[in-house]
Amino acid sequence: MSQPRQWSRAVYEPDLRLESLQANFTTHTFARHWHTHYVIGMVEDGVQSFWCRRDTYTTPRGGLILLNPGEAHTGEAARSGGGFAYRALYPTAAHMASAMAEFGRPDAAPEFTKVRVDDVGMAEIVGRLHMALDASASLLERQSRWLGLLVALVRRFGAAPLRLPRAGDEPLAIARARAILEERYDQRLTLPEIAAQVGLSPYHLLRVFARATDLSPHAYLESIRIRHAQRLIAQGHDLASIAYAVGFSNQSHFTSRFRRVVGITPGRYQLSRRKTARS
The missing domain is CATH 2.60.120.10 (Jelly Rolls)
Incomplete structure (x- = not known):
């Protein structure tokens, strides 16, 4: 063998x-x-x-x-x-x-x-x-x-005992982070950049954002991108251009994430929209 x-x-x-x-x-x-x-x-x-x-x-x-x-x-x-x-x-x-x-x-x-x-x-x-x-x-x-x-x-x-700062609600910072994700969903956003704009450290932002939304910032962003992708599909745009238009780095990643969120591939979603429009 x-x-x-x-x-x-x-x-x-x-x-x-x-x-x-x-x-x-x-x-x-x-x-x-x-x-x-x-x-x-x-x-x-x-x-x-x-x-x-x-x-x-x-x-x-x-x-x-x-x-x-x-x-x-x-x-x-x-x-x-x-x-x-x-x-x-x-x-x-x-x-x-x-x-x-x-x-x-x-x-x-x-x-x-x-x-x-x-x-x-x-x-x-x-x-x-x-x-x-x-x-x-x-x-x-x-x-x-x-x-x-x-x-x-x-x-x-680690050898040294470490304690993170208390994770409060931070409503203003969370609202601003959400707004950044909504406004710039098609851009290449970074964690340090968002954290600096809302006045929190990167990991503290992750903690309080998840506490407020039950989602990580990247999962929240992904939902926004998929929502805009569905809109563009309904408007008749081709799938290849949609992936990049809403901020995905490649077609394969767009397809897998779309299916994970919506339950079907972008192609099948597009086909169902076309059938609905003709009926």
Whole structure:
């Protein structure tokens, strides 16, 4: 029986200035090494083994690996065989500073106390970020999920006790944020930009916005874009132009998000509108 194909791919996300790795390893063994950045690793399938802090750890499917800068470590498939599918994110000191700023400590470098974590909820957060990166989700979504992950990790697994500011109602800031999303739905909005305009920190905006609307800013924006797409479809515009007109980065992303919100593809929605108009 042949083993799964071994491959690896380095990815750079320019908007987030984030390096990452996607791989399926069977026989590859990482030599003992260290990084100047942090490592947030997740095993997607199989079982991985690594050495760090003078001990050996095993990482099953869904397991997380958290490494601080300068920590020597290795990595390979566990002795049980079969290889493992793996993803790693490489946050820089600047990334971590943006997360620590939410606690009022932008100059403090966080330190993870555990190198191996089994946490279903955190693994889901990591997985959703990878899905957003793979799907070329909106910049607002990618920034929101990235900052949300970093804040959650340093708060949960950092050595220093951290506390976020109390999340109040902030009605004026929420009203202004909603107005920005409504007025500029077709533009490439960023989380820091919106936060600055409403006078809140980026993560605090995410918290109070969700508290007020039960939606993240990017989900709220997505609903606005889909609403305008439905309007343009009803007016007879072609689908290819609609995707870009309402702010989606590509046709595929527009189609998948439209279906997720409306329940059918834009093409089927267009066809139903045409049938209704003829009847």
